[in-house]
Amino acid sequence: MPATILVVEDEPAIQELISAALQHAGHRVMRAYSAEEAVPLVNGTLPDVVLLDWMLPGMSGIQFARRLRGEERTRELPIIMLTARGEEQDKVSGLDAGADDYLTKPFSPRELVARIKAVLRRRAPQMTEDCVEVEGLRVDPVTHRVTGNGRQLELGPTEFRLLHFFMTHQERVFNRTMLLDQVWGDHVFVEERTVDVHIRRLRAVLESTGHDGLIQTVRGSGYRFSVLPG
Ligand code: CA
Numbered sequence: 001m002p003a004t005i006l007v008v009e010d011e012p013a014i015q016e017l018i019s020a021a022l023q024h025a026g027h028r029v030m031r032a033y034s035a036e037e038a039v040p041l042v043n044g045t046l047p048d049v050v051l052l053d054w055m056l057p058g059m060s061g062i063q064f065a066r067r068l069r070g071e072e073r074t075r076e077l078p079i080i081m082l083t084a085r086g087e088e089q090d091k092v093s094g095l096d097a098g099a100d101d102y103l104t105k106p107f108s109p110r111e112l113v114a115r116i117k118a119v120l121r122r123r124a125p126q127m128t129e130d131c132v133e134v135e136g137l138r139v140d141p142v143t144h145r146v147t148g149n150g151r152q153l154e155l156g157p158t159e160f161r162l163l164h165f166f167m168t169h170q171e172r173v174f175n176r177t178m179l180l181d182q183v184w185g186d187h188v189f190v191e192e193r194t195v196d197v198h199i200r201r202l203r204a205v206l207e208s209t210g211h212d213g214l215i216q217t218v219r220g221s222g223y224r225f226s227v228l229p230g
Contacts, residue, residue, distance in 0.1 A: 001127045001141075003048035003120060004028045004185065008038045008064065009082065010056050014105070018051060021109030027116075033057075035064035042074060046181040048124055049116055053082045054094065062097045069098035073181060078123040080115060125168040126182075132167040135227060137211045139164050148209025158183070159202040166215065166225035175222035199223060 005022050009015040010033050019029045030047060032038035036058050038050075050068065054061040061081055068074040081094040081102040094102050100119050103112060120127040131140045136149040141164055146153045155163065161183045174182070176192040184190055199215060206212040216230035217223060224230075 001117070001120065001129055002026045002028065003116070003124075003127055004030065004045065005116065006030045006032065006038060006041060006047035006050045008032045008035060008050065008056065008061070009053040010034060011053075014053075017109075018112065021112055022116075024109070025113045025116075035059035035061070035067075038064065042068075045185055046073065047077065048127055049078045049080065049119060051080050051082060051112075051116075052099070055084070062093055065094070065097040065099055073178070076123065078119040080119060126165045132164065134167055134170070134214065134225075135211070137167075137206070137209070137214065139167055148206065148211050151209055153205050153209065155205055156198075156201065158198050159205065162198055162202055163206075166223075170225050170227070173218045173221045173224045179223065195223075 005027050007015055007018050007022070007029060009018060009031075012033075015031055015033070019031060022029050030041050030045065032041055034056050041047075052061045052065060056064070059067075065079050065081065068077055068079065079099045081099040082105060083094065083102055084105055100123060101115055103115060126141075129142050131138060133139075138147045139160075140146075144160060146155050146160065146163065162179070165179075165183050176195040179195050180190055180192065184194075199217075203212040203215055206215065213230075214225055214227065215223060216226050218230075
């Protein structure tokens with residue numbers, strides 16, 4: 001499950017080591033030497049996980065974690081704090097500030113990759129490789145196959161990601177900006193109405209097996225995947 005990971009670490013050697021390990025594991029890496037440098041990166045592309053060093057020049061890791069938690073767009077972004085050995089108080093404060101996990105330096109690349117996988121599984125179910133099935137509609141993220149009542153459905157790559165995201169985040173309303181962040185990722189040049197176009201295509205395919213009603217339009221807000229009547 002390749003993810004986009006933002007590494008905020010001011011020590012070049014450690015940043016390089018972490019980035020190399022993540023790339024080796026198949027992840028995409030965005031890098032920043034400070035929280036100030038990380039802000040515009042996050043504004044451009046919403047990462048799947050943030051690896052955040054505690055001690056940074058300028059805004060500290062803790063302050064940046066609080067800031068991410070305080071904004072709607074980044075509220076649920078998984079954060080792993082990196083701390084130096086023995087700073088037990090840091091871990092407590094880090095978790096208080098909203099970090100999902102912490103890693104004590106020095107750590108092995110293997111441990112890093114395992115922690116990222118665990119956090120993604122918890123916080124971002126659409127990143128895992130488990131099949132999802134709802135009322136006979138089944139999505140397999142490994143083979144990219146979608147079936148409705150056992151019948152194969154042909155979806156484009158964007159419709160596939162959209163459906164998988166919805167099915168792993170049921171009963172919640174997402175506006176177009178949130179969907180662009182979560183499904184498109186880097187969407188600086190994508191217009192919001194693009195979302196409507198792909199929703200329409202997705203519904204058209206789901207209609208053949210009677211699953212189109214699962215994608216509901218919530219007037220004035222966005223879209224929701226729900227088994228309950230809209
Ligand atoms: Ca540091």
